[in-house]
Structures are given as C-alpha cells and as structure tokens.
Amino acid sequence: MVILSKILILAGLFFFLTSVIGLLRFPDFYSRMHATGKGDTLGAFLVLSGLALYNLHHGFEWLVIVQSIKLLLIAFFWFIVSPTATHALLRSAYESGKMPWTKDNKTVIDWPPQKEN
Amino acid sequence: MENFFINISVVLGLLIIISMYRAIMGPTIFDRIIGSGFIGTKAIVVLALIGFIYQRIDMFIDLAIVYSILNFTGTLIFSKYFLTKGDK
Numbered sequence: 019m020v021i022l023s024k025i026l027i028l029a030g031l032f033f034f035l036t037s038v039i040g041l042l043r044f045p046d047f048y049s050r051m052h053a054t055g056k057g058d059t060l061g062a063f064l065v066l067s068g069l070a071l072y073n074l075h076h077g078f079e080w081l082v083i084v085q086s087i088k089l090l091l092i093a094f095f096w097f098i099v100s101p102t103a104t105h106a107l108l109r110s111a112y113e114s115g116k117m118p119w120t121k122d123n124k125t126v127i128d129w130p131p132q133k134e135n
Numbered sequence: 136m137e138n139f140f141i142n143i144s145v146v147l148g149l150l151i152i153i154s155m156y157r158a159i160m161g162p163t164i165f166d167r168i169i170g171s172g173f174i175g176t177k178a179i180v181v182l183a184l185i186g187f188i189y190q191r192i193d194m195f196i197d198l199a200i201v202y203s204i205l206n207f208t209g210t211l212i213f214s215k216y217f218l219t220k221g222d223k
Contacts, residue, residue, distance in 0.1 A: 020136065024139065027139075027143060030180075031143060031146060031147075034147070034150055034177070035150070037173070038150050038153055038154055038173075041154055041157050041169070041170070041173060042153065042154070042156065042157060047162075047163060047165050047166055047169075050157075050166065050169060051169060054169055054172075054173050058172075058173060058176050061176075061180075062176050062179065062180055065180050065183075066180065066183060069183050069184070069187065072136070072187070073187075073192065081193075085192055085193060085196060088196045088197075088200065089183065089196060091200070092179065092183070092196070092199055092200055092203055095200075095203060095204075096176070096179070096203055099203070099207045100176070100207075102207075102211075103172065103207055103210040103211055103214070106210070106211055106214040106215070107165060107168060107169070107210060107213075107214040109214075109218070110165075110214040110215070110217050110218035111165045111217075113218060114217060114218060116163070116165070
C-alpha cells in the first residue's frame with residue numbers, strides 16, 4: 019500500500035512538472051490554458067488519492083477512514099471544479115477579444131463571435 | 136516516509152517559485168489569473184503534505200478544503216469580472 023501511494027504521488031508530480039513547462043514555454047494564452055487545465059487537474063487528483071491511500075496504512079479505524087474520505091472529497095471536488103474554472107476563464111478571454119496565436123498571424127476564427135438571437 | 140513527503144513539498148515549492156514568473160510578468164491579465172490558480176492548486180497539495188509531515192492531518196485537511204473552495208471562487212469571480220470589463 020505504501021509503495022502504491024508512492025507511485026501515485028510521483029506520477030502526480032510528473033504531471034505538475036509537465037504543466038509548469040507548458041505554462042512557461044507555450045506561446046499563447048490559449049495554449050498555456052491547454053497545458054495547465056489538464057496537467058493541474060490530473061496531478062492534484064493523483065497526489066491527493068495517493069495521500070488518502072497512504073493514510074490507511076496504520077489500520078482501519080473509524081477516524082482514519084473519515085480522514086481518507088475527506089482527502090478523496092477534495093480530490094473529486096477539484097476534479098470537477100478545475101475544468102469548470104478553466105472553461106469560464108477561456109470564455110471570458112474569447113468574448114473580450116483575444117485572438118489565438120497562429121504561425122504567420124492568419125485569422126482562424128471569426129471575430130467578433132456570432133451571437134445567437 | 137516523512138523524508139519523502141518533505142522532498143515532494145520542496146519540489147512543489149520550487150514549482151510555485153518558477154510559475155510565479157507567469158503570475159507576475161504575464162503579458163495579459165488572463166495569464167496572471169492562470170498563474171495564480173496554478174499556485175493555488177500547488178498550495179492545496181502542499182497543505183495536505185504538511186498535515187502528513189506534522190502528524191496533524193485532521194486539522195490540515197479542513198484547511199485544504201477551505202482553500203480549494205476559495206481558489207475556485209476566486210478564479211470564477213475574476214473571470215466574470217474581466218468578461219464584463221475587458222482586458223484593460
């Protein structure tokens with residue numbers, strides 16, 4: 019159980035590392051959001067579930083099980099909430115007029131966005 | 136195992152310091168919002184790890200729950216605010 023939780027925590031750290039590289043190196047706001055919105059979510063989920071698994075290694079008392087359930091609650095809450103925040107931020111950037119980066123400044127989307135009704 | 140947790144926390148702190156570049160020097164306001172949200176996620180994980188290091192996991196889990204809710208609400212409110220105001 020300890021070995022498995024160690025593997026989960028190290029995998030989460032790998033996803034955090036890749037999302038930091040994407041945050042620093044990508045050329046555009048939208049592509050930076052592509053890197054952090056996914057790597058951040060999966061990294062936090064893996065690390066927190068690894069910690070919840072490690073918390074059970076002393077024994078299965080009632081208090082310990084409640085603490086592990088709370089850790090998994092944070093993990094699932096963040097798994098739902100982080101893509102929601104990313105989506106809201108991307109919609110805000112799109113509707114306030116940010117153009118996505120292309121290689122030779124071609125326009126790939128229609129601007130302003132077509133409002134229905 | 137505590138040394139392992141301390142090492143993981145130190146690496147996460149280094150990632151926070153590196154990603155502060157994007158949160159401070161970002162070209163637009165949305166880059167700064169992404170950077171601050173990224174730092175907030177690292178802070179949740181580091182809070183849970185500190186609870187395991189100090190053997191006080193019952194207290195630090197509640198702090199991590201509150202911090203995750205605050206981080207989500209902050210990002211959502213900033214995005215709604217700059218939706219109406221624009222990048223000015």
